[in-house]
Amino acid sequence: MTATVETPIATSTVTRRSSLRRHKTLVHLTQAAVLIVVLGGWQLWVGDDSRKIILYGEPSGIVNRLRTWITVGTAIGSLGSQILVTLEEAVIGFFIGTALGIVFGLALGRIPFLAEVFGPFIKVLNSIPRIVLGSVFVLAFGLGLESKVLLVIVLVFFGVFFNAFQGAREVDRNFVANAAILGASKWQVTRQVVLPSAFTWIIASLHVAFGFALIGAIVGEFIGGLEGLGVLIKTAQGTFDANGVWAAMVLMAVVALVAEFLITALEKRLLRWRPPQLAGPDI
Amino acid sequence: MSSAPPPAIELHNVTKRFATPGAEPYTALRDLDLTVAPGEFCAVVGPTGCGKSTTLTLVAGLERPSEGTVRVHGAPVGGITRGVGFMFQSDAILPWKTVLDNVSAGPRFRGTPKRDAVTSARDWIRRVGLAGFEDRYPHQLSGGMRKRVALAQNLINEPRILLMDEPFSALDVQTRAIMSNELLTLWELTRPAVVFVTHDLEEAIALADKVVVLTAGPAATVKATYRIDLPRPRTVQEIRFEPDFVGLYQQIWQALGTEVDIAYASETAPAESRAA
Numbered sequence: 123m124t125a126t127v128e129t130p131i132a133t134s135t136v137t138r139r140s141s142l143r144r145h146k147t148l149v150h151l152t153q154a155a156v157l158i159v160v161l162g163g164w165q166l167w168v169g170d171d172s173r174k175i176i177l178y179g180e181p182s183g184i185v186n187r188l189r190t191w192i193t194v195g196t197a198i199g200s201l202g203s204q205i206l207v208t209l210e211e212a213v214i215g216f217f218i219g220t221a222l223g224i225v226f227g228l229a230l231g232r233i234p235f236l237a238e239v240f241g242p243f244i245k246v247l248n249s250i251p252r253i254v255l256g257s258v259f260v261l262a263f264g265l266g267l268e269s270k271v272l273l274v275i276v277l278v279f280f281g282v283f284f285n286a287f288q289g290a291r292e293v294d295r296n297f298v299a300n301a302a303i304l305g306a307s308k309w310q311v312t313r314q315v316v317l318p319s320a321f322t323w324i325i326a327s328l329h330v331a332f333g334f335a336l337i338g339a340i341v342g343e344f345i346g347g348l349e350g351l352g353v354l355i356k357t358a359q360g361t362f363d364a365n366g367v368w369a370a371m372v373l374m375a376v377v378a379l380v381a382e383f384l385i386t387a388l389e390k391r392l393l394r395w396r397p398p399q400l401a402g403p404d405i
Numbered sequence: 406m407s408s409a410p411p412p413a414i415e416l417h418n419v420t421k422r423f424a425t426p427g428a429e430p431y432t433a434l435r436d437l438d439l440t441v442a443p444g445e446f447c448a449v450v451g452p453t454g455c456g457k458s459t460t461l462t463l464v465a466g467l468e469r470p471s472e473g474t475v476r477v478h479g480a481p482v483g484g485i486t487r488g489v490g491f492m493f494q495s496d497a498i499l500p501w502k503t504v505l506d507n508v509s510a511g512p513r514f515r516g517t518p519k520r521d522a523v524t525s526a527r528d529w530i531r532r533v534g535l536a537g538f539e540d541r542y543p544h545q546l547s548g549g550m551r552k553r554v555a556l557a558q559n560l561i562n563e564p565r566i567l568l569m570d571e572p573f574s575a576l577d578v579q580t581r582a583i584m585s586n587e588l589l590t591l592w593e594l595t596r597p598a599v600v601f602v603t604h605d606l607e608e609a610i611a612l613a614d615k616v617v618v619l620t621a622g623p624a625a626t627v628k629a630t631y632r633i634d635l636p637r638p639r640t641v642q643e644i645r646f647e648p649d650f651v652g653l654y655q656q657i658w659q660a661l662g663t664e665v666d667i668a669y670a671s672e673t674a675p676a677e678s679r680a681a
Contacts, residue, residue, distance in 0.1 A: 299467055300497035302485050304562065305514035314510075318501040395501040397544040 179364030187369040197357055198349055205373060207350040208339050211267060215274025216335040223279045223331075224324060227286025231320070232312060237287075244283070252276045253341055260346035270342035270350075277334040285327035289320025322396070325389045332381045336374060411479030413566055413598035414441040414464055419473035421459050433459045435624040437473070439617060443565070444596040448609035450661055451619030451628075452668030457602040458494075461568045464600065465491050477566065490559030490597070492572040498543050498554050504530060505539040507554055511562040529557040532591065549580040553587075560591060567597045571604070585612060585641040593638070606661060610653055611641045618660045621668035629660045 161181045168180040175183060191201040198204065230237040230244075255276055259269035293316050301315045343352025351370050358366025416439040422430040433456040441447045449457050462468040463475050466486040475482045477489070498507045509526035513519065530539055533553040543551055552572060559567060573581045585608065592599060603609050609616050610633055618628045635649055644650055 294497075296493050296495055296497040297499060299465075300491065300493060301499070301510070301514070303465055303467075303489060303491045304511040304558065306510075307514070310514055314502075315499065318499070395542045395544070 175364070176362050177364060179368045183365035184368045184372065187363075187365045188372065191369065196354055197361075198353055201373075204349055204351055204354050205377065208336075208343065208352065208374075209377065211270035211339040211342065211350070212274055212332075212335040214267075215271040215338060216278055216332055218271070219275040219278030219335070220282050220328065220331060222275070223282025223327075224286045226279075227283045227288075227324075228290045228312065228316060228320065231287045231290025232316060244280075248280050248284075252280075253338075256338075256342050256345045260342070265346050265348050270339050270347065273342040274335045274338035277338040278331045281327045281331050281334065282324060285323040286320055289323030290316050292323075293319045321392055325385075325393065328385050328388075329382065332385060333378065336378055336381075340374070410443060411476070412440045413443045413445070413478060414439065414600065415474075415476040415479075416440075416460070416463065416470075417474045417476070419463065419470045419475060421456070421463065421468065422471045432624040433622060434470075435626050437619075437626050439627060441566075441598050441600060441615075443478075443598055445615060446592065446599045446601065446613045447615045447617060448601045448603060448613035449617045449619060450603060450606055450609045450657075451625060452621045452661075452665045453604065454668065455619045455622040455625040455664070457604075457619060458570050461491070461570050461600060461602060464566070465489050465568055486566075488562075488565045490562060490564035490567045492552075492555050492559060492567070492569040494571045494574060496543065496551050496555070498551060498558060500543045503540050503542055504535060504546070504554055507543070508557045508561055511558060515562075525561055526557075529561045530554075532560075532594075533557045533587065548576055549584060552576065552584055556588065556591065560595065563595055564597050567592075567599045569599065569601045571602055573608075574603070574605075581608075582642050588612070589637075589639060589641070606654060606657060607645060608641075610635075610650060610657065611639065611644050616653075616657055618657060618664065621664045621671065628664060629657075631657050 164178075165181050168174045168178060174180075195201060196204060226240075230240060253273075256269070256273045259272045263269040263272065297315050297319065298311055301311050306314065339350065340352040340355070343350040344356055347353050351374060355367050355370045358364075358370065416437055419434055419437045419439075420432065421434040422432050425431050437456075437460065439447075439449075439460065449460060451457050459468065463470055464477065464482070464486065466482045466484055466489075469482075477486050499510070502510065505523065505526055508530055509519075509522040512522035512525060517525075527536075527539065530536060533556055535550060535553050535557070538546065538550065543554065546554070555572070573584050576584060589612065599613075601609070601612060606616075613633055616631045616633060618631070619625045620628045631653065633653060635644060635647065635653075645654075
């Protein structure tokens with residue numbers, strides 16, 4: 123009896139698994155085809171036209187440029203140190219900006235008086251195009267690390283702040299009341315109820331925030347810097363080296379993807395208490 | 406006389422108004438008197454929106470009365486009342502803590518060393534029948550199991566007063582009966598005074614020593630109090646067939662039914678028509 127019941131279930135699992143594999147293969151093949159069409163089309167369209175190569179670059183040239191940078195080095199020093207400089211600016215600024223955003227967001231979300239006092243200031247600061255502050259920082263703090271880190275901080279801060287603020291205000295009131303009745307102090311409520319609850323909001327902002335951190339570091343180097351990927355791009359642009367600009371962009375994309383992977387891992391770790399998300403492909 | 410212990414809960418002439426945006430303040434309770442003795446199981450029934458839950462928040466210290474006094478063990482309530490447990494209608498256990506962390510949260514908040522809190526939490530988890538589920542997160546549990554966690558989370562603090570706001574209303578009928586029985590068993594262990602808010606009269610009579618009927622809101626107050634002298638220990642599913650139970654049910658329903666009709670009429674007709 124059991125055998126007759128189990129067999130069809132087992133086969134159906136196998137068929138489902140193999141059909142799932144086939145589906146995945148199809149997706150990957152289609153993705154490869156899209157890449158080939160875009161890059162191949164670009165390569166063919168540019169062809170041997172040297173004017174087009176200078177203006178638009180070409181995929182094979184980009185690969186060559188990357189190879190030269192890796193083996194020989196760039197015009198402004200080794201490739202590794204350029205990436206490290208930009209990463210250092212972005213990561214330091216990202217952590218400081220995120221920490222400040224969380225602290226201020228939770229504080230203003232928890233204490234209405236602070237929100238009333240500082241709300242207008244934050245709105246005004248948020249409404250100015252903060253990227254312009256890059257010029258101020260370069261003038262005030264020079265061409266080194268500090269000016270870029272500061273620019274990254276102001277770019278990262280606001281996104282995280284607004285999410286932390288909203289997250290702190292949207293905490294289920296029953297959770298807070300329950301914890302208070304169980305004996306939690308104000309600080310314990312903030313730490314063990316408000317912060318974890320707000321984390322779903324905060325984490326969502328981190329994905330965007332790291333993108334801003336990279337933008338801040340690169341633009342900071344554009345505005346005034348001696349080394350880093352931004353300087354590399356600026357140099358390439360100045361020497362009509364479209365391939366160089368594209369190659370630097372490829373590198374930034376890799377950095378951003380690695381960061382995205384790490385943030386997603388952090389998200390999975392911190393939000394493992396949540397029920398599994400709705401089915402469907404992730405982007 | 407002075408040696409007699411003060412009542413566990415004493416609400417005297419309590420009126421509670423809530424500010425409403427723009428309009429007149431909303432009066433939830435008016436001149437409400439309620440006394441619960443230590444170890445007494447008191448059920449509060451009344452039609453929807455009659456301020457049953459408000460009564461509980463006043464005792465817990467989550468809200469202050471607009472007029473009148475609320476005393477717990479003789480002391481007036483100011484701030485969150487100590488020695489009180491509160492079971493909410495919706496889930497209030499923390500979804501980001503495991504069962505073990507949720508149950509041990511109370512003692513940990515109060516400064517008990519982690520090891521002792523965990524030992525005592527495991528004990529209570531076993532007592533509510535959740536042994537083996539210590540490492541689960543709330544979303545991995547059924548509704549009934551989450552209620553068990555909430556019960557353990559409150560009882561571990563050994564409250565002298567347990568406030569329950571329609572705690573089992575979201576459960577299906579069978580689970581509800583099982584939970585009610587378990588509640589009675591656990592209540593016998595530490596014998597806190599209980600205020601159990603419900604709109605299910607059968608549940609109220611089956612569980613309580615005393616059933617308090619509130620009038621229809623707004624401005625609800627106590628309509629009548631009934632003593633339930635059914636023998637303990639009780640089995641919730643069986644006690645409803647006792648002749649005494651049926652008699653009490655009919656008697657209390659006469660009072661409650663009138664209020665339910667009034668509440669229903671006020672929901673369907675404009676307020677002026679029933680003001681007279």
